[in-house]
Amino acid sequence: MNEPTDTRVAYDGEQFRVVVERWNGRDREIVKHPGSTAVVAIHDGSVVLVRQTREPARRQLIELPAGKVDDGEDALDAAKRELEEEVGLRGGRWRSLGTYFTSPGFLDEQMHLFLAEDLERGEQDLDDGEDVQIVRWPVDDVEQRLDELEDVKTVAALLLFLRAR
Amino acid sequence: MNEPTDTRVAYDGEQFRVVVERWNGRDREIVKHPGSTAVVAIHDGSVVLVRQTREPARRQLIELPAGKVDDGEDALDAAKRELEEEVGLRGGRWRSLGTYFTSPGFLDEQMHLFLAEDLERGEQDLDDGEDVQIVRWPVDDVEQRLDELEDVKTVAALLLFLRAR
Numbered sequence: 001m002n003e004p005t006d007t008r009v010a011y012d013g014e015q016f017r018v019v020v021e022r023w024n025g026r027d028r029e030i031v032k033h034p035g036s037t038a039v040v041a042i043h044d045g046s047v048v049l050v051r052q053t054r055e056p057a058r059r060q061l062i063e064l065p066a067g068k069v070d071d072g073e074d075a076l077d078a079a080k081r082e083l084e085e086e087v088g089l090r091g092g093r094w095r096s097l098g099t100y101f102t103s104p105g106f107l108d109e110q111m112h113l114f115l116a117e118d119l120e121r122g123e124q125d126l127d128d129g130e131d132v133q134i135v136r137w138p139v140d141d142v143e144q145r146l147d148e149l150e151d152v153k154t155v156a157a158l159l160l161f162l163r164a165r
Numbered sequence: 166m167n168e169p170t171d172t173r174v175a176y177d178g179e180q181f182r183v184v185v186e187r188w189n190g191r192d193r194e195i196v197k198h199p200g201s202t203a204v205v206a207i208h209d210g211s212v213v214l215v216r217q218t219r220e221p222a223r224r225q226l227i228e229l230p231a232g233k234v235d236d237g238e239d240a241l242d243a244a245k246r247e248l249e250e251e252v253g254l255r256g257g258r259w260r261s262l263g264t265y266f267t268s269p270g271f272l273d274e275q276m277h278l279f280l281a282e283d284l285e286r287g288e289q290d291l292d293d294g295e296d297v298q299i300v301r302w303p304v305d306d307v308e309q310r311l312d313e314l315e316d317v318k319t320v321a322a323l324l325l326f327l328r329a330r
Contacts, residue, residue, distance in 0.1 A: 159324035
């Protein structure tokens, strides 16, 4: 695919940038994001989820453990780092559940989904001010609890996991 | 949930805005978006999808017919409008497949997913410059073609559809 004929940075933030790109004589506003990871983490027969306040959503959401890929970081390394920091699980067997654009009409973020099984306890290490509550759903209950989810990566990844079982 | 103690508009665009909100003494950058709809549209035994160039993704993607909710518009009305404009299908029986945040760490966009069956032919009416190719997947082929998808709403909605069949 071609590149835009012109690019202007309209907002340069901490978490993302906004650029206005010129394509075929039209301006396209695009949010540029370094990409994210999320993990279907299985420990002791349960999927380990997190409940946290999401200010953009104005509510608490139940989600997979997830985080941003650091600049230059490999997605799998990022997912492993984030899983240990956020819920204190490490090791285990990992495989990809696919990589997906989260909202490709105006956002370049790619979400790398993983399944991690046979995890061991590590050291939880939350960022200052991070308010994360760990939620465990027995694997056999996941199917009937999907209605509690309001986060698209979490429902997609859990359905991909259930399909692959 | 509370509201932020301060809000500053950092970028005011055509498709979305960026605000910096102050929560508990911390700044949060949030992309504000009016919300979107996407439809699992069944016609003549096939799911009707669209292939289009997505500049943010730097490639063509296969996606559900989808669009933005206009200011003050009902989500179901928006989905019906968009489905007829984009692929020329109307009428039929509609139901919700749920509403999901697409990337709730920094984006307030909610994606309203619908299933529409028994659709009839209407009038396709693409926006000027919209380059949309219609793709039909027989319903029985969807399961084995999921690997062709790189868009999270499309994979989530098709898995929800297959689960509900």
